[in-house]
Amino acid sequence: MFKPTLVALGVAAMLSAPAYAADNSTPPSSKDLEQIRQEMQQLKQSYEQRLQSLEQRLQAAEAAPPPAPVADATPPAAASAQSGNAFNPKISLIMNGTYAHFSNNTPAVVPGYLLGDETGFTEAGLSLGETELAIEANVDDKFHGWAALSVAPEGGIGVEEAYINTLALPAGFAVKMGRFFSDIGYQNHQHAHAWDFVDAPLVYRTMLGNQLGDDGVQVRWIAPTDLLLELGSELTRGDAFPSGGDNRSNIKAWTAFAHLGGDAGEGGSWRVGLSHLRGNAENRADSADITTNFTGRSNLTILDTVYKWAPQGNPSVTNFVAQAEFFYRKENGSLVYDPDGSANSSNYNGNQRGFYVQGVYQFMPRWRAGVRYDWLSADNTLDNPVAGTSLETMADNSGHPQRYSAMVDFSNSEFSRFRLQFSRDQSRPNQDVDNQVFLQYIFSLGSHPAHQF
Incomplete structure (x- = not known):
């Protein structure tokens, strides 16, 4: 020593x-x-x-033993909550507005279909769309929270989504609970500001009321495979179109979906999906004519596919996205037309189908162009299609409602976008033509989370 x-x-x-x-x-x-x-x-x-x-x-x-730790009266979670940085969510505000011109001023009725709420066209002229306030954060190491509030131009605040996600379930499982947009189809889970066109495809407008969102719980499972394999199911209140109406005390709707996807060559990726929705309706009113309501069962099956391509997987300069969805709906029940207390009822069996296909190409940084085609068909039967009423409209199986759309948009950054769209709409009775022009802006203030594939 x-x-x-x-x-x-x-x-x-x-x-x-x-x-x-x-x-x-x-x-x-x-x-x-x-x-x-x-x-x-x-x-x-x-x-x-x-x-x-x-x-x-x-x-x-x-040689002495280590001293015992001093007990902390404040649990770790509570202690972290006292920190100024413990709750630091992402907050964003989405603003959008539209100028719309229509050459046809007849009511937006689609033959063979009862429409849900808020499925009408954008107001003509200048109008402010819904403003979306989104908040997102991890609650802790086990849960993630998301809420999206919509502020209507005329006032009032609605809850588009408010749900909790699990983060640490084993074996590839995940649970979502609260209010959310369903994962059926491809476009349904996307918020409107993320759509590639100003409006929803005709199949979404007529069969899902533009978009299916409801209160419930979702369970998903992702397989441990090289290819994406996702299976899921949702149990919901059934308050949203095509369910809805009275008596929502139990589970009135459920969904099931499967997604399969992977890579395709250099810079390409794909996904296909199959979904099913089953819901019960009780006195579900038609938004175009609230004196008509439907009671019965609605079954909807969706087949969707999407392909995305970008050189070397980098979409910042050029990229291309093609997507398509096919809808088939079968409804069984009764229709009641009751404008003045004298009810006119009819047994109703509805078979409706339709699809849309679209492609969007970013041909240079910030600039994109796209086209879309919509098509519908109805094969309904009614025992008593009262003339001059919505029952007669439901029994009208003539023609095939369709629409052609083209758009070009410019994004100065990921937070701003301007879009010009033209549509030739032939979805009204007798396939009356309506030429539609839209100018749209979308601005995002704050950090908004990325959307799913």
Whole structure:
């Protein structure tokens, strides 16, 4: 063991030496030398005693057990919540507005279909669409939260989505609970500001009321495979079209979906999906004529596919997206037309189908162009299609409602977009043509999470 006794002795010698070194001509006597030896011996003993004492204290400290931790009266979760950075969500505000021109001012009725709420066309002229306020954050290491509030132009706040996701379930499972847009189909889960066109495809407008969102719970499972394989199901209140109406005390609708996807060559990826929705309706009113309502069961099956391509997987310069969805719906029940209390009812069996196909190409940075084609067909039977009423409209199986659309948009950044769209709409009775022109802007204030594939 290193002992600093030599250092101590050297210091003592240095302190003592000047007394004798000042006069080199007079050497120290034997008495002086003896005194120096005694003083050095005393210093050596003193330092050795101090070192021995320190070594004993060190050994005792090393042998003693570690002290018990001091109990903290504040749990870790509560302590972190007291931190100013404990809750730091992403907050964004989406603003959009539209200028719309229609060449046909007849009511937006689609032969063979009862329409849900808010499925009418955008108001003519300048109008402000719904403003969306979105908040997202991890609740803790097990849960993630998301809420999207919609502010109507005329006032009032609605809840589009408000749900909790699990983050750490084993074996590829995940649970979502609250209010959410369903994962059936491809476009349904996307918010309107993420659509590639101003309006929803005709199949979404007529068979899902533009978009299916409801209160419930969703369970998803992703297989541990090279290809994407996702299976899921949702149990919901059934308050949204094509369900809806009275008596929502139990689970009135459920869905099931399967998605399969993977890579396709250099820079390409694909996904196909199959979905089914089954819902019960009780006195579900027609938005175009609230004196008509439907009671019965609605079954909808959707087949969707999407392909995305970008050179070397980098979509910033150029990219291409093609998507298509096919809908088939079968409804069974009764229709009641009751404008004045004298109800006219009819047994109703509905078979409706339709599809849309679209492609969007970003031909240079910030600029995109796209085209879309919509097509519908209905084969409904009614026992008593009262003339001049919506029952007669439901029994009208003539023609095939369709629409052609083209758009071009410019995005100055990921937070701003301007879009010009032209549609030739032939979805009204007798396929009356309506030429539609839309100018749209979309602005995002704040960080908005990325949307799914």
